[in-house]
Amino acid sequence: MSQGKSELTVGEMLLQHGISRRRFIKFCTATASALALPPWMGPAMAEQLRNSPRPSVIYLSFQECTGCVESLTRSFAPTIENLIFNFISLDYDDTLMAAAGEAAETARAKAMKDHFGKYVLLVDGSVPTGAGGAYCTSGGRSAEDTLREAAKGAAAIVCVGTCSSFGGIPFADPNPTGAWPVSAIVGDKPIINVSGCPPMPEVITGTLLQFVTTGQVPDLDEHRRPKVFFGNTIHDRCYRRPFYDQGKFAKTFDDEGARNGWCLYELGCKGPTTYNSCATIKWNGGTSFPIESGHGCIGCSEPGFWDKGSFYSPLSSAAWGKAGEVAPRQVLELTAGAAAVGVALGVASAGVSRLRQRHREQRTDNETKGS
Amino acid sequence: MSRLTDIPIRIEGPAIAGGPPGGPRSDPAPSPGLDFGVSSSGVSAILTELARLLDQLAEKDMPAAIDLRSLPLSSQDRIELERALGNGEVEASVNADGISTLRETRFCGVWWVAHRDAQGDLIAELLEVTRVPELLACSADEIAAAAHTLRERLSVAARPC
Numbered sequence: 001m002s003q004g005k006s007e008l009t010v011g012e013m014l015l016q017h018g019i020s021r022r023r024f025i026k027f028c029t030a031t032a033s034a035l036a037l038p039p040w041m042g043p044a045m046a047e048q049l050r051n052s053p054r055p056s057v058i059y060l061s062f063q064e065c066t067g068c069v070e071s072l073t074r075s076f077a078p079t080i081e082n083l084i085f086n087f088i089s090l091d092y093d094d095t096l097m098a099a100a101g102e103a104a105e106t107a108r109a110k111a112m113k114d115h116f117g118k119y120v121l122l123v124d125g126s127v128p129t130g131a132g133g134a135y136c137t138s139g140g141r142s143a144e145d146t147l148r149e150a151a152k153g154a155a156a157i158v159c160v161g162t163c164s165s166f167g168g169i170p171f172a173d174p175n176p177t178g179a180w181p182v183s184a185i186v187g188d189k190p191i192i193n194v195s196g197c198p199p200m201p202e203v204i205t206g207t208l209l210q211f212v213t214t215g216q217v218p219d220l221d222e223h224r225r226p227k228v229f230f231g232n233t234i235h236d237r238c239y240r241r242p243f244y245d246q247g248k249f250a251k252t253f254d255d256e257g258a259r260n261g262w263c264l265y266e267l268g269c270k271g272p273t274t275y276n277s278c279a280t281i282k283w284n285g286g287t288s289f290p291i292e293s294g295h296g297c298i299g300c301s302e303p304g305f306w307d308k309g310s311f312y313s314p315l316s317s318a319a320w321g322k323a324g325e326v327a328p329r330q331v332l333e334l335t336a337g338a339a340a341v342g343v344a345l346g347v348a349s350a351g352v353s354r355l356r357q358r359h360r361e362q363r364t365d366n367e368t369k370g371s
Numbered sequence: 372m373s374r375l376t377d378i379p380i381r382i383e384g385p386a387i388a389g390g391p392p393g394g395p396r397s398d399p400a401p402s403p404g405l406d407f408g409v410s411s412s413g414v415s416a417i418l419t420e421l422a423r424l425l426d427q428l429a430e431k432d433m434p435a436a437i438d439l440r441s442l443p444l445s446s447q448d449r450i451e452l453e454r455a456l457g458n459g460e461v462e463a464s465v466n467a468d469g470i471s472t473l474r475e476t477r478f479c480g481v482w483w484v485a486h487r488d489a490q491g492d493l494i495a496e497l498l499e500v501t502r503v504p505e506l507l508a509c510s511a512d513e514i515a516a517a518a519h520t521l522r523e524r525l526s527v528a529a530r531p532c
Contacts, residue, residue: 021513023467025506026486026495032438033495039436042495043505 010087011050024050035206036280037228045213049087055212056111056119059093060150062143063136063170063179064125067198068161069095074284075201087209091119094138105139112153120211121154121189123147123182126163126170130178147185156190156217157182160204162300165193165223172306183224190217193224195276197300202281203229223303225275234271234297237279240264258294268312269296276301413444414451417498421481424500428480434501456481456498465506469494473504 008016014024028049029042061069073096090096091111092104099107111119125143128135133142151157159182162168170179183191194207207226210218218226235241243249243263250257250264263269271279274297278289290297296312299305309316409415417437424435444452459475469488476483482504486495509517 020467021510022465022506026465026467026469026471029497029506030486030488030494033440033497036441039438039497 009051009053013054014050021046021050031206031209034281035202035209036277037206037210041210041213045209048213054087054089056091056115057088057122057208058091058108058111058119058150058154059096059122059124060146061094062123062125062147062164063128063177064161064163065169066095068124068163068204069093071196071198071201072160072204073201075205088120088212091115112150116153118155119153120208121150121157122160122208123157123164124160126167126179126181127185128170128177128179130176135177135179144185147182151186151189154189156192156211157186158208158211159183159191159193159195161199162195162197162303162305165195165225166303168197169306171304191224192217192220192226195223195225195230195301195303197305199301200229200277200281200283203277221275225301229277229281230275230301232275232277232280234274234276234279234291238271238291239279240291253294264291264294264296266314267296268298268310268314270299270302270305270308270311270315271297272315274299274302274305409451409455411445411448411451413442414448414455417442417452418455421478421498421500425478425480428500428502432502434499436500437498439496439498453483456483463507467506471506473499473507 011021011024014020025043025046028046029039032039032042032045059069092108094100094104097104097107125136127143127147129144133144136143138146159165163170163179164182167175167179167181170177171181183193192207192211194204196203203226206229207218210226210228218228221227221230223230235244238244240261240263243261244265248257248260248262249266250262251266252258253267258264258267265272269291271291278297279291282289282292298311299308302308409418420437424437427433427435457477459477459479461473461475463473465471465473469486469491471484471486474483475481480500480502482499482501484495484497484499484504484506485493488494
């Protein structure tokens, strides 16, 4: 039922646009399936949303490259158009909205006032605190001040991308702007981190949809990422895993192993220590993901990934650590024997791979000097 | 035994026209001990889960579903699953942004539901365990709106020219 004369429920709004209840149920069911959400969420989503007004969403962008907004606009399920028109009221986004300047800021202030305590705050980009916050200002205010003010009335904050979740590129050594993730600035609101550089579009929209449908923060891991999307490593779900288990690795990007689609571990793949959904949901409507396209995972959804060494060096033996410590969730799913073998293989592979890579680099250097 | 009707009868194989009172289902449930012909452990797991969900539906009236697209089923697995579940008495199609087909299996309460988009591509496929899939039912507000609309049209039609 309507919450007020001027506030239509999603169901009423859909009917106005000629979208029947059955079409909406089918759409929600397909969306839940595409996002690998539990099947019961489809009808539950439809029922909850039909009877609720569209929640207000405010999107703030700080020290970012706009890659996260670009990713969001490429979501296939639901599409950004579906999201904006059917599920949410996107009351402020300085990249997507038509208004600019004073008109845009007035709209934001009004939305924050009208929906105080209820709006969902989306943030991308890190928050620079150096030079009194002068490294990122808009409308004469620093990013930090804007964030603190907007957070006061937010029901929850969804950090879109690795920059707002963990600091990202700006946070990388030497962090010249004094950048921090949102969680370092705001401590009294529920925060959901949808990390990735950029994050997967369906993970952004799926997380948002799940929150607005249930009104509750989903189960989160230790980095505040939704477990439904960040519960498995890329390695756990990689289709090239059998080659890893058989010890078949590509040594260069154009050798026989690469052409046969062998494991990219020796070419620097960070799949074993990266939690994300790239290997299952994939990118561009399920077309592919980096490993399938021939390049190892760079671990972009993990904290500090920019400072963890080369993307092309195999994971160091230090990353594996003692048996069972590095990827505890992975170990829990394996038998003790398989886990020990996996870790031993990892340690051995790390050492051999690095030695092999050093020899290759030395050969290249010698050939260059001799020419 | 003193009468013809006292002789025990066991029906095997496909349904026979004019069978027992009440009519057989299109694919009668296999007798206890009759092999499903299922060799895949994945299909066995699905069938076991369906049995659990049917118990839940019977005892608590709680519907559930299994998303087939989330399971790593091979084409052989699908054939085995379709053969094991068979066909029931009801098949319906819903035209909503593409055709969705809802087919009751031989196990009452288990529905095989396939959603296709306007281009005919499969966008979701589930085994729903429910009395009637939500997509088939009408909601109370839709019924009320339909009654209102029909009355209006009747009153317009009844007006003298």
